[in-house]
Amino acid sequence: MTFRYSNSVPKVNDNATAEIMKAAANPEVISFAGGLPAPELFPVKQMKEATDKVFDLYGEKVLQYAGTLGYPGLREQIVDIMKDRDVDSTVENIAVSTGSQQAIDLVARMLINPGDVVITEDPTYLAAIDVFKSYGAKMVGVPMDEDGIKTDALEAVIKEYPEAKFIYTIPNFQNPTGRTMAVERRKELVRIANEADLPVVEDDPYGAIRYAGEFLPSLKHFDTEDRVVYLSSFSKVLAPGMRLGWIVANREFMAKFMLLKQNADLHTDNLTQYIVSQFLKDNDLKEHIKTITDAYEHRANLMLKEIDEQFPKNVKHSIPEGGMFIWVEVPGVDTNKLFDECLKHNVAFVPGSAFYANDVKQGTFRMNFSNMTDEKIVEGVKRMSAAIEAVTK
């Protein structure tokens, strides 16, 4: 039969990104395309120990249905994590989500009617673009510089779209640019949101993975009017396969969130919530994060050094202080064509076009360093240089 799909389903399967990931998955290819953490740093042994304890201590309880907002024990630990991030919260402000992807999806569903305007950084996280578009949002991008979103441009956009529904931003080590929003910009963004009475969705999956520069308070920290909805995740600090994220928002918002979360999956995997809670009791999360940031700092610096040495002199790139990505600009190059050329050289990245909701800035691409050995970083950048040379000569 031919199904009559709703407007939520993309009319054309836009497989560009899927095709890129598929090509990059060839084992011959050195892939800087993905966004995966380093699996060799996953605390497998400690997770196993935590799991054994959970089965011994809680038995059948963790296998039963549970509350929609998540295991209260874990939510209490998230209150502490938020305290470390300079945000005051209580268990009632927090829900566990099935990865922060689910929180993005549900918050979007809570706020977007078809035709509503959503303001994002340009470029931004591609799976957020997909979500917002599936709810019928009109996406309006705000340009960035090295200090993150340009707040004067944001103000101009809001003047043009005063009925916008919310601002979506990734202040720390943004995906895809690796850039971090300066502290003055953060204050300014919250001031602008207050003035325009706009909600802010602050997506912070990478914030804890800082290996350079100083800790910067989140937008939520500067939020005096409960308008910031803060999202984060255990995916980058522990393990993404367990799909555990969280949302911090005011109670009225959480009551509505609960209704849609219940519709979506009743609750997040209870066993996994207990495992991570036990892990946090028995291990020092900060020490574990130090291991990750040390490794990522080394990999980022090596990749930056190789880029500086091997790419043409007119190439520009971001200098991330954390996270997993470097953003590269190669003036005058069609990076989709460069991608095809790179595949011939058995190396891959993600062309910038994937990250723009509307007008693509040509000559850009994203490189991932977190999931890569030193040898592959050196060899992969060498291969990319050859490919760049081939398409620009």
Added chain:
Amino acid sequence: MTFRYSNSVPKVNDNATAEIMKAAANPEVISFAGGLPAPELFPVKQMKEATDKVFDLYGEKVLQYAGTLGYPGLREQIVDIMKDRDVDSTVENIAVSTGSQQAIDLVARMLINPGDVVITEDPTYLAAIDVFKSYGAKMVGVPMDEDGIKTDALEAVIKEYPEAKFIYTIPNFQNPTGRTMAVERRKELVRIANEADLPVVEDDPYGAIRYAGEFLPSLKHFDTEDRVVYLSSFSKVLAPGMRLGWIVANREFMAKFMLLKQNADLHTDNLTQYIVSQFLKDNDLKEHIKTITDAYEHRANLMLKEIDEQFPKNVKHSIPEGGMFIWVEVPGVDTNKLFDECLKHNVAFVPGSAFYANDVKQGTFRMNFSNMTDEKIVEGVKRMSAAIEAVTK
């Protein structure tokens, strides 16, 4: 701030069901209100063993991001489970969902535009009603009798709403009625759907939990035109806390499903998928299900016996052949008032009004037997009898 919510968010928090569940959660109360499996039958020890093996065998792999449609090893095992249910499928037809609740939500999102008609049994699963309504569906219910949905009434409804988007049905031990669709009705429903060119969403969480009568083939078994989207779950046969369900549909549908599943949570918990897969390798699922059905058969028969002996003679009830629920009709009684009276007697159930999308059939309620000791079944029915007497005298 005051958030401007989308139309997906219920305007009024309809807390009726939540309030019922909250009241029923009082430890003094014997609650027949829930829909929980018996936790003492969860295979905790075997799950722990499977988990240890998974960490030893697969290590970091299970903690990493994974494919959106689910772990292929588990999907192959689901192909075998489907074969036992007389349905031929391949790994490509199957996706793992975060509980079958997520599959209901995503399939609804794939098919419903605001204003679209969805046809369901009347009464039906309350969290499916919530989902369909949140996407703006107009719900049209079809009456049932002891043999399930009345197919002549279904035909009449389709004649009235030829533009309906799909039929949602729970053929086995339906929630809330416990009734099973007769085999002739199944064939007839598929024939009607073929003629009207309508998709059928077949929700089968309980089908494997049959303790009486004969196995009946699913609607999917009779589906020659790929119009049945079949949903099931490990929640009732293993453990609901792990949130593992699945969907079986044709490939074109699965390609679209994948796009929305990716938006929703990227993929279902990878660790849990591996654990259940390992459990299925090392244990005999059918033997485990036998343990469950033996226990549920005993509890259902005890509850039916107590109802027959203690409730007034004009009370009618379903006689389930599996699953977890009995549907009771008490002519002339407002079962919401009866609920309040029952709380005074420290016993609870769910009033029928929760399960009707539109016109409530008065004098009905649902009782759960799966999650209850013999003593509590006897004592709880006694208390309910006293409450019924109090409101009818």
